Amino acid sequence: MHNVVCIKQVPDSAQIRVHPVTNTIMRQGVPTIINPYDLFALEAALELRDKFGGEITVVTMGPPSAEDSLRKALTFGAERAVLLTDRCFAGADTLATTYALATAIRKIGKDYGQPDLIFTGKQTIDGDTAQVGPGIAKRLQVMQLTYVVKIGALDLTARTIEAERRSEGGVQVLRTRLPCLITMLEATNQIRRGAMADALRAARAPIVKWSAQDAGVEDISKCGLKGSPTVVKRVFAPSARADKATLVEPSEEPAQALIDTIFKHQPKLEADLAALAGNV
Amino acid sequence: MTNVIKAPASSAAGRAAAKKELPEHFRAYKHVWVFVEQERGEVHPVSWELMGAGRRLADKLKVDLAAVVIGPEGEAARNAALQSFSYGANLVYLVADQVLADYRNEAYTKALTDLVNSYKPEILLLGATTLGRDLAGSVATTLLTGLTADCTELDVDSDGSLAATRPTFGGSLLCTIYTLNYRPQMATVRPRVMPMPECIARDPGRIILHSLDLIEADIVSKVLSFVPDRDSSISSLAYADVVVAGGLGLGSVENFELVRQLAAVLGAEHGCSRPLVQKGWVTSDRQIGQTGKTIRPKLYIAAGISGAIQHRVGVEGADLIIAINTDKNAPIFDFAHIGVVTDAVRLLPALAAAFQARLSPRLRDRVVSHDFRGAPQRRRGP
Numbered sequence: 001m002h003n004v005v006c007i008k009q010v011p012d013s014a015q016i017r018v019h020p021v022t023n024t025i026m027r028q029g030v031p032t033i034i035n036p037y038d039l040f041a042l043e044a045a046l047e048l049r050d051k052f053g054g055e056i057t058v059v060t061m062g063p064p065s066a067e068d069s070l071r072k073a074l075t076f077g078a079e080r081a082v083l084l085t086d087r088c089f090a091g092a093d094t095l096a097t098t099y100a101l102a103t104a105i106r107k108i109g110k111d112y113g114q115p116d117l118i119f120t121g122k123q124t125i126d127g128d129t130a131q132v133g134p135g136i137a138k139r140l141q142v143m144q145l146t147y148v149v150k151i152g153a154l155d156l157t158a159r160t161i162e163a164e165r166r167s168e169g170g171v172q173v174l175r176t177r178l179p180c181l182i183t184m185l186e187a188t189n190q191i192r193r194g195a196m197a198d199a200l201r202a203a204r205a206p207i208v209k210w211s212a213q214d215a216g217v218e219d220i221s222k223c224g225l226k227g228s229p230t231v232v233k234r235v236f237a238p239s240a241r242a243d244k245a246t247l248v249e250p251s252e253e254p255a256q257a258l259i260d261t262i263f264k265h266q267p268k269l270e271a272d273l274a275a276l277a278g279n280v
Numbered sequence: 281m282t283n284v285i286k287a288p289a290s291s292a293a294g295r296a297a298a299k300k301e302l303p304e305h306f307r308a309y310k311h312v313w314v315f316v317e318q319e320r321g322e323v324h325p326v327s328w329e330l331m332g333a334g335r336r337l338a339d340k341l342k343v344d345l346a347a348v349v350i351g352p353e354g355e356a357a358r359n360a361a362l363q364s365f366s367y368g369a370n371l372v373y374l375v376a377d378q379v380l381a382d383y384r385n386e387a388y389t390k391a392l393t394d395l396v397n398s399y400k401p402e403i404l405l406l407g408a409t410t411l412g413r414d415l416a417g418s419v420a421t422t423l424l425t426g427l428t429a430d431c432t433e434l435d436v437d438s439d440g441s442l443a444a445t446r447p448t449f450g451g452s453l454l455c456t457i458y459t460l461n462y463r464p465q466m467a468t469v470r471p472r473v474m475p476m477p478e479c480i481a482r483d484p485g486r487i488i489l490h491s492l493d494l495i496e497a498d499i500v501s502k503v504l505s506f507v508p509d510r511d512s513s514i515s516s517l518a519y520a521d522v523v524v525a526g527g528l529g530l531g532s533v534e535n536f537e538l539v540r541q542l543a544a545v546l547g548a549e550h551g552c553s554r555p556l557v558q559k560g561w562v563t564s565d566r567q568i569g570q571t572g573k574t575i576r577p578k579l580y581i582a583a584g585i586s587g588a589i590q591h592r593v594g595v596e597g598a599d600l601i602i603a604i605n606t607d608k609n610a611p612i613f614d615f616a617h618i619g620v621v622t623d624a625v626r627l628l629p630a631l632a633a634a635f636q637a638r639l640s641p642r643l644r645d646r647v648v649s650h651d652f653r654g655a656p657q658r659r660r661g662p
Contacts, residue, residue: 269578
């Protein structure tokens with residue numbers, strides 16, 4: 001089987017700092033990583049390949065430096081990496097991103113075999129929208145299974161797949177048709193340690209680099225800034241609350257002092273808490 | 281050389297200059313819609329929270345607020361429609377069909393996009409639940425319009441455009457996003473971000489029935505089963521009245537037990553900040569913050585949490601925030617109401633004992649169980 005895994009190179013948000021005076025992002029020294037949610041997607045694809053054979057193509061849209069993340073994905077065992085990079089993709093919102101990625105996936109299908117499954121992570125840690133997966137599925141007119149916890153029976157002859165997906169209040173078990181786009185939920189697997197052979201191969205493997213034209217983009221106005229219906233008008237730091245916290249003075253019995261302060265602040269709370277605690 | 285780049289990539293700065301030139305065919309798009317999410321006969325409370333937000337937008341725009349109810353035929357759909365009026369809707373669009381019994385992307389996407397194409401709303405709001413996000417992404421792509429996820433603030437500006445504000449860069453900054461020249465302007469909002477509006481009994485208004493025009497044989501995906509969560513306390517974290525949470529300041533995974541114990545004494549839910557999930561100390565369904573749950577409890581106790589903005593946006597709606605942290609300069613003291621500068625590991629057990637003594641003298645002798653797993657079950661919702 002042929003599975004395509006979409007990944008994104010993101011700044012390691014745990015290390016992002018905002019300049020206290022200028023309210024700008026300080027990118028200096030912030031390392032980039034593969035969006036952590038995408039690794040669950042990649043591992044799910046690797047497990048299916050172990051079981052059913054075939055190939056995995058990882059694809060990303062980004063600046064030329066996103067090649068690093070693709071190489072990293074190759075060290076885990078993916079066969080092929082495609083980098084979609086072009087100035088015209090810059091400034092894309094989710095709708096424009098899905099146009100570019102869906103176009104590239106069609107081209108991947110033409111060049112390397114039609115994909116059975118397309119994987120993405122649940123969302124990215126920099127955008128947090130969870131919109132690109134469903135958007136790609138819609139553009140490609142394929143079925144979608146989001147927030148997948150577990151992939152069940154896969155029948156390549158009947159072209160069906162069963163999967164468990166997280167939904168509000170429980171897990172929904174569905175059967176649908178291939179090809180299908182899957183967004184994997186976090187903590188559903190753990191990315192493997194890549195084999196030494198893969199690490200060696202990844203260091204030298206050619207990365208397929210496509211411009212918009214190479215990928216088969218027909219309408220450049222659907223890409224990047226031009227193709228984005230949303231407009232970011234303002235970026236700002238959250239305003240500070242006018243008054244800082246009332247600090248409880250250090251005392252012999254700080255717990256007692258804290259509770260007294262709490263109930264002085266909100267006298268009604270005591271009855272509410274007593275009712276709740278009484279239910280335990 | 282300084283390497284401080286302006287927050288939005290340079291290309292985004294170009295976007296800010298974009299002008300509103302709404303094409304003629306979008307000018308007929310009017311009114312504010314809220315998608316009323318039902319799963320297995322229950323309306324998700326986020327839908328009513330959105331109805332409150334939608335009402336404010338509609339009033340400002342001087343247009344109607346409509347509820348969109350999509351689901352199987354029957355009492356649940358009818359009740360959801362009627363309740364919508366009590367939460368402020370002027371009218372309801374109802375698509376009721378047996379093939380909508382379980383949520384399936386194909387059928388729900390068709391139902392919602394058909395409605396939009398037929399009745400043309402200018403604003404469409406959905407809850408950022410698993411269902412809402414699955415649906416919103418498909419609908420926005422089908423309609424080729426803008427969708428802003430996880431908004432924390434919705435407003436209309438002077439020219440009538442929806443100003444959707446959301447955290448960006450992992451919650452370190454906020455940005456305001458517009459869908460200037462496409463309709464509808466779509467946005468999702470996470471549960472508990474907006475306050476729950478009052479439910480006031482009103483005479484029902486118009487209910488507009490729309491047929492789905494889809495038969496079971498046309499739908500590819502089949503639901504094989506549904507396994508409800510055993511631990512219902514997980515889903516009630518967002519709606520808990522009292523929440524106790526721990527952060528890295530606790531120092532070790534063992535000390536997180538102190539958070540669970542205080543929560544048990546208070547009949548509260550427990551949660552954590554993002555680093556504890558990343559360290560694997562606590563499961564992700566307990567995470568509070570921009571990428572976890574948003575909470576609005578009456579009382580929130582944050583133990584050893586520094587208060588990064590990613591956490592702040594998830595707890596700001598709490599009535600009373602108590603911060604316990606050794607670092608008096610920790611950002612959490614900027615938005616907490618009451619602070620104690622001390623080691624949470626030492627204060628938590630004393631606090632549990634003191635609360636126990638104060639709240640319920642008859643519980644005074646009770647030993648707090650060390651393997652306490654969850655709080656009492658409470659119904660989700662209003």
